[in-house]
Amino acid sequence: MNLNATLLGELIAFTVFVLFCMKFVWPPLMNAIETRQQKIADGLAASDRAEKDLALAQDKAKDQLKDAKAQAAEIIEQARKREAKMIEEAAQKANAERDNILAQTKAEVEAERNRLREDLRKQVAALAVAGAERILQRSIDEAAHSDILEKLVQEL
Amino acid sequence: MAAGEELTLSSHIQHHLTNAKMCTVDGSVAFNKACSEAGFWTWHVDTLAWSIGLGILFLWIFRSVANKATVGVPGKLQCFIEMVVEFVAANVRDTYHGKSKLIAPLALTIFVWVFLMNLMDLVPVDFLPAFAGFVGETAFGMDSKDVYMKIVPTTDINMTAALAVGVFLLMIGYSIRIKGVLGFIKELTLHPFSTKNVPLQILLIPFNLLLELIALVAKPFSLALRLFGNLYAGEMIFILIGAIGLAQLPLHFVWAVFHILVIVLQAFVFMMLTIVYLSMASSDNH
Numbered sequence: 001m002n003l004n005a006t007l008l009g010e011l012i013a014f015t016v017f018v019l020f021c022m023k024f025v026w027p028p029l030m031n032a033i034e035t036r037q038q039k040i041a042d043g044l045a046a047s048d049r050a051e052k053d054l055a056l057a058q059d060k061a062k063d064q065l066k067d068a069k070a071q072a073a074e075i076i077e078q079a080r081k082r083e084a085k086m087i088e089e090a091a092q093k094a095n096a097e098r099d100n101i102l103a104q105t106k107a108e109v110e111a112e113r114n115r116l117r118e119d120l121r122k123q124v125a126a127l128a129v130a131g132a133e134r135i136l137q138r139s140i141d142e143a144a145h146s147d148i149l150e151k152l153v154q155e156l
Numbered sequence: 157m158a159a160g161e162e163l164t165l166s167s168h169i170q171h172h173l174t175n176a177k178m179c180t181v182d183g184s185v186a187f188n189k190a191c192s193e194a195g196f197w198t199w200h201v202d203t204l205a206w207s208i209g210l211g212i213l214f215l216w217i218f219r220s221v222a223n224k225a226t227v228g229v230p231g232k233l234q235c236f237i238e239m240v241v242e243f244v245a246a247n248v249r250d251t252y253h254g255k256s257k258l259i260a261p262l263a264l265t266i267f268v269w270v271f272l273m274n275l276m277d278l279v280p281v282d283f284l285p286a287f288a289g290f291v292g293e294t295a296f297g298m299d300s301k302d303v304y305m306k307i308v309p310t311t312d313i314n315m316t317a318a319l320a321v322g323v324f325l326l327m328i329g330y331s332i333r334i335k336g337v338l339g340f341i342k343e344l345t346l347h348p349f350s351t352k353n354v355p356l357q358i359l360l361i362p363f364n365l366l367l368e369l370i371a372l373v374a375k376p377f378s379l380a381l382r383l384f385g386n387l388y389a390g391e392m393i394f395i396l397i398g399a400i401g402l403a404q405l406p407l408h409f410v411w412a413v414f415h416i417l418v419i420v421l422q423a424f425v426f427m428m429l430t431i432v433y434l435s436m437a438s439s440d441n442h
Contacts, residue, residue: 003314006175006200010207010309010318017211017269018322022261025218029241030260032225032234039227 125153165399172281172395175200175312176304188302200312207309210272218268240268244427251431254334254438259431262326266319267427270383273309274419277390278412281398310387310422313380320380323430327375330437339440344368375433379426386422390415 129149178201179186179194191198221237230238244267248260284307289300309315331340348367349360393411397404 003317004196004198004200006198006203006312006314007318007321009199009204010315011322013204013208013211014265014318014322017215018258018262018265020215021218021265022258025215025222026241026261026264028222028225029218029238030245032222032227032230033238033242035227036230 121156124156128152128156168399169392169395171301171304172285173306173311173392174304175306176202188304200306200314202304202306203309203312203315206276206307207269207273207315210276210309211269214265214268214272240264247428248431251428252435252438254435256330256434256438258326259434262434263427263431266323266430267423270310270319270426271420271423273315274387274423276308277311277387277394277415277419279307280408281391281394308387308391310383311391313384316380316384317376319383319426320376323379323433324376327372327433327437330434334438335440344372375429379429379433383422383426386418390418 132149132152177188177191177194177198179191179198181190181194186194217233218237221234225234241264244264245260248263252259285303285305288305289303292298292303293300306312328340331343335343345361345364345368346357347364349364351357351360390411394408394415397407397411400407
């Protein structure tokens with residue numbers, strides 16, 4: 001247990017170790033630790049901000065959804081109204097068309113009947129005349145009795 | 157037991173507590189017993205080799221981690237190293253209020269280096285001396301009794317004294333840097349007894365100087381002797397336990413577990429006192 005030159009050697013080693021530690025070990029380690037601490041602090045702040053942003057966005061989304069629902073209801077209502085209107089219009093149009101066609105057909109039928117009746121009358125008149133002619137052929141002068149025949153034709 | 161059977165217990169202990177010495181005698185290198193007359197210029201090669209080796213191990217591990225240190229998610233080793241660094245940095249922050257780039261790395265070096273040197277105490281006491289004796293016998297043809305190997309550098313007063321002297325020089329350096337030479341002298345002479353009466357104050361200067369010098373010198377002495385004493389005593393008990401045969405196993409276990417506390421505590425105390433002393437040296441208000 002006596003002091004000797006070992007002390008000097010250890011003193012030099014101690015000095016070198018401390019200087020090495022001060023230059024090459026402490027600064028990079030401390031730098032890494034402090035940078036990480038800063039990053040973590042930043043990250044926490046960012047996550048807080050993001051949470052607030054999220055809440056805001058959720059509120060906004062809720063509002064927008066409400067708006068969209070209202071709009072959709074309105075559009076559906078409008079569509080329904082338009083549908084009813086269109087059906088009504090179509091029905092009116094169809095009715096008019098039907099009436100139109102019916103009237104036209106009636107007129108055609110009427111015209112045809114008139115024409116047929118005219119034909120029939122003429123034929124009956126001719127038939128009557130022919131009948132009468134046959135009956136009266138021998139006795140009646142056609143010219144003398146034409147006024148009677150005319151009256152007969154009128155009455156038919 | 158590592159030593160031969162003809163060795164008595166006391167010579168066994170003596171063998172364990174002797175450093176491997178190296179010196180120059182008559183211009184040539186000599187070892188161990190040949191150095192008994194060499195006086196101051198004797199080198200304890202085992203202390204030097206183990207302490208410098210452990211110091212390099214410490215700096216190599218920390219430097220390689222520092223090189224690869226990422227600011228992202230750290231690996232397990234980096235986490236551990238950062239825990240140690242943060243622990244030291246927190247202690248320095250709490251205790252030392254001046255601005256200094258030196259104090260924190262100094263504290264880290266002292267803490268880890270002293271811890272590693274103390275840790276050698278947990279290597280079973282006979283392993284490495286026996287191995288050194290075996291190597292000396294087979295490779296160099298020496299008597300294994302003449303091969304010394306003391307693996308715990310902090311059980312060598314030279315080691316602990318070197319640390320204490322380094323801290324002491326820093327204390328004086330900081331005192332002078334912060335307070336100036338005059339301020340330092342004033343601190344040594346005008347306290348603790350101070351008065352406004354000038355002649356009386358001059359009379360009191362020798363007493364003050366004596367007290368302050370004792371207080372100043374006591375600091376490195378206490379640093380060196382506390383560490384040395386604790387580790388030397390611990391080592392001694394390990395050697396005694398190792399000398400009692402099979403019954404040593406439970407005893408050795410109990411003492412080793414207790415010693416885990418001692419080696420960390422002593423490293424911590426040395427670091428803490430270094431910070432406190434340098435803090436006192438840097439503060440103006442006496």
